[in-house]
Amino acid sequence: MQFFPATAVRLDGGAFADAVRTDLAYVRALDPDRLLAPFLTEAGLPPRAPGYPSWESEGLGGQTGGHYLSALSHLWAATGEHDLRARLEYMLDELARAQDAVGTGYVGGVPDGADVFAAVGSEGLPAALAFGQSPNWVPWYNLHKTFHGLLDAYSVAGIDRALDIVTRLADWWLAIAADVDDEAFETMLATEFGGMNEVFSRLAELTGRDEDAAMALRFSHRAILDPLLEGRDALTGLHANTQIPKAVGYAISPDDSIRAAADVFWRTVVDRRSTAIGGNSVREHFHALDDFSPMIEDREGPETCNTYNMLRLTRALAERELRPEHLDYAERALFNHVLSAQHPEHGGFVYFTPMRPRHYRVYSTVDECFWCCVGSGIENQARHGEWVFGVEDGALAVNLFVPATLDAPSFGGRVRIETGFPADDSVAVVLDLDAPRAFALRLRVPEWAPGLSDLAVDGEPLAGDAIPGAVVLDREWQPGARVTFRVPLTPRAEAMPDGSPWRAFLAGPIVLAARSSEDGLLGLEGDDERWSHIARGELLPLAGVPIVTEAAATELLTETAPLRYQLQTDAGDVELEPFAGIHDARYTVYWPVASDSDARRAELQEQDAALEVDAATLDRVSFGEQQPESDHAFEGPDSWIVSDGDRHARATRDRIAVTLRNPDGAGRTLRLGLVQSAEPTRLAVRVDGELVAFESFDAGEAEVELDVALGDAGRGEVVRLELSGAEGRSTPGIRSVRLLR
Incomplete structure (x- = not known):
């Protein structure tokens, strides 16, 4: 499908238009000079304003600036607002100034970035092995945002000099990479690198240069690509949003087999x-396919960045070869996850959307929070209009039922969608043509709908030609022709993909949820603290969630108003409403299901056993998981990861160290989750440099939980924990550490 550019589409009202306006206000509140500060600093130039806090000052300086280039480009295309283009031009002026000051073509906000990347060329494998260590965090992931933003400034906003800047940046890396052998290059790719294969493929299409296409292939990461080429899902235990952008790059590859690998990835993740x-992932990682219990139990549910990139992957696949399920997924993700991930009033963005019943989301604040999901969020909310219309097999396609107007001179005029969907299932497509015109109109039929009801043209009923996922009307159209139909939103239930006894309820594509308490919403609006994107408030017991019988959704749900239902449960009727509209409150999307509610509640009480420990936890680190480690200032250059499916641990013969939050110095005990090794191991535990425990472990494979009393150590607001081997032995595998009251 060829989607119409955002410059040709205007949203005429409704939730998507509101989201664009809210995003516009958030983006306008950001100071370009503060976003540019890391770029100018790295170029040796004085910044015009201090940089922003949060991730922008903690190793990811510049990543938001790259997203900002993309957001300005897409918002300008979606709205035509002149000040957005002026900001974009200013950003490009300053980036070009920084690039000229460096003199090599490099421009970026990565701390000591030029030296970090150059070391890979001059030192090879040792530098690749150390790639991304603090304070650099994930250098390529960061720099990818600059590449991506510059390409959007050219391709979306049409500013020519953006292509010159990004081409010079690419040339800088091509020169370094010429001295990097394949082993070192592939080793470097073990650290998250965004969609560098995608940006070099995009650049190759624009420049026609073979060296850009070859670099896209080098960035393909064989460790991920090869299983996909074999049709295998080897994603369990992997950091989800590290992998999804790679698949976006696979989807636009000129190689048929690599594009097929992208399709395998998409089907695996979506289905x-x-x-x-x-949305997908728990604590940013793909968990086991046959066990979705972490999705129900954890406070760190689907990450918004994942869905942002899954939508980009969906679009790339649809542009090559559309399948009906591409638009079904896009509709689901946009109406539910994306819309819900922006606060409708202050515009704050959501990082994690917990699926745990009766938990809540946290929102960013404009001057303090610069998480990855803020950067992708300011892009995401700008791009709704791009999905509404397209051209497929020569037909003008209506893809989403959203109030919008398309300027389509190639079809003889303008096309307007009038609808109150999803609250109202009636849709009208009005053809404001300049003269009679013959063409095919393709109306999408969603997978959740049995068909389009009451289809008519100017009041005259007709059937049209049914094809997979659509109805096509091919005729000569008169100016002002009005095509009307209904898309009834039948209630339905969906199980978790693993078949476990939890159900979500939907009306058409709209996920329904129950709004519950507004109590205990700790940290509802984030600040510049490293962990403020996590909803750290109390986890409420699963055993307190009402239980639903195993009956059909039409038997359990009673409609009380448009998109408002009463759900029958063992605790009485519960009111459901669209999930995307619930903010500043706890909510429940998934409901426990059982024929025997007493037995089911006993099972839930067993799941609640961990709540006492969670309530006593001041801070926690899961080792071998990227974000928890980086959030806690992890150090461990000579450590390695031990994986067992979706469970990870770290071990070292030297030392690993993390910083733990210790509010009011209340920590009294460290609880270490360990896995023994096939060889005897040793573990020394130090807190703020003081040895608090030394343990010896015999060979074995058992899981061990070790509690260490702090005594007089670790009384500050933060503590530095160091775990090391001794006597020539490595540590056991260290899965996690909790600091307990």
């Missing part, structure tokens, strides 16, 4: 790893 809202 087997995604929740009702279209």
Whole structure:
């Protein structure tokens, strides 16, 4: 499908238009000079304003600036607002100034970035092995945002000099990479690198240069690509949003087999790893396919960045070869996860959307929070209009039922969608043509709908030609022709992909949820603290969630108003409403299901056993998981990761260290989750440099939980924990550490 550019589409009202306006206000509140500060600093130039806090000052300086280039480009295309283009031009002026000051073509906000990348060329494998260590965090992931933003400034906003800047940046890397052998290059790719294969493929299309296409292939990461080429899902235990951008690059590859690998990835994630809202992952990682219990139990549910990139992957695949399920997924993700991930009033963005019943989301604040999901969020909310219309097999396609107007001179005029969908299932497509015109109109039929009801043209009923996922009307159209139909939103239930006894309820594509308490919403609006994107408030017991019988959704749900239902449960009727509209409150999307509610509640009480420990936890690190480690200032250059499916641990013969939050110095005990090794191991535990425990472990494979009393150590607001081997022995595998009251 060829989607119409955002410059040709205007949203005429409704939730998507509101989201664009809210995003516009958030983006306008950001100071370009503060976003540019890391770029100018790295170029040796004085910044015009201090940089922003949060991730922008903690190793990811510049990543938001790259997203900002993309957001300005897409918002300008979606709205035509002149000040957005002026900001974009200013950003490009300053980036070009920084690039000229460096003199090599490099421009970026990565701390000591030029030296970090150059070391890979001059030192090879040792530098690749150390790539991304603090304070650099994930250098390529960061720099990818600059590449991507510059390409959007050219391709979306049409500013020619953006292509010159990004081409010079690419040339800088091509020169370094010429001295990097394949082993070192592939080793470097073990650290998250965004969609560098995608940006070099995009650049190759624009420049026609073979060296850009060859670099896209080098960035393909064989460790991920090869299983996909074999049709295998080897994603369990991997950091989800590290992998999804790679698949976007695979989808636009000129190689048929690599594009097929992208399709394998998409089907795997959408069909087997995604929740009702279209989101995936727990604590940013793909968990086991046959066990979605972490999705129900954890406070760190689907990450918004994942869905942002899954939508980009969906679009790339649809542009090559459309399948009906591409638009079904896009509709699900946009109406549920994306819309819900922006606060409708202050515009704050959501990082994690917990699927745990009766938990809540946290929102960013404009001057303090610069998480990855803020950067992708300011792009995401700008791009709704791009999905509405397209051209497929020569037909003008209506893809989403959204109030919008398309300027389509190639079809003889303008096309307007009038609808109150999803609250109202009636849709009208009005053809404001300049003269009679013959063409095919393709109306999408969603997978959740049995068909389009009451289809008519100017009041005259007709059937049209049914094809997979659509109805096509091919005729000569008169100016002002009005095509009307209904898309009834039948209630339905969806199980978790693993078949476990949890159900979500939907009306058409709209996920329904129950709004519950507004109590205990700790940290509802984030600040510049490293962990403020996590909803750290109390986890409420699963045993307190009402239980639903195993009956059909039409038997359990009673409609009380448009998109408002009463759900029958063992605790009485519960009111359901669209999930995307619930903010500043706890909510429940998934409901426990059982024929025997007493037995089911006993099972839930067993799941609640961990709540006492969670309530006593001041801070926690899961080792071998990227974000928890980086959030806690992890150090461990001579350590390695031990994986067992979706469970990870770290071990070292030297030392690993993390910083733990210790509010009011209340920590009294460290609880270490360990896995023994096939060889005897040793573990020394130091807190703020003081030895608090030394343990010896015999060979074995058992899981061990070790509690260490702090005594007089670790009384500050933060503590530095160091775990080391001794006597020539490595540590056991260290899965996690909790600091307990």
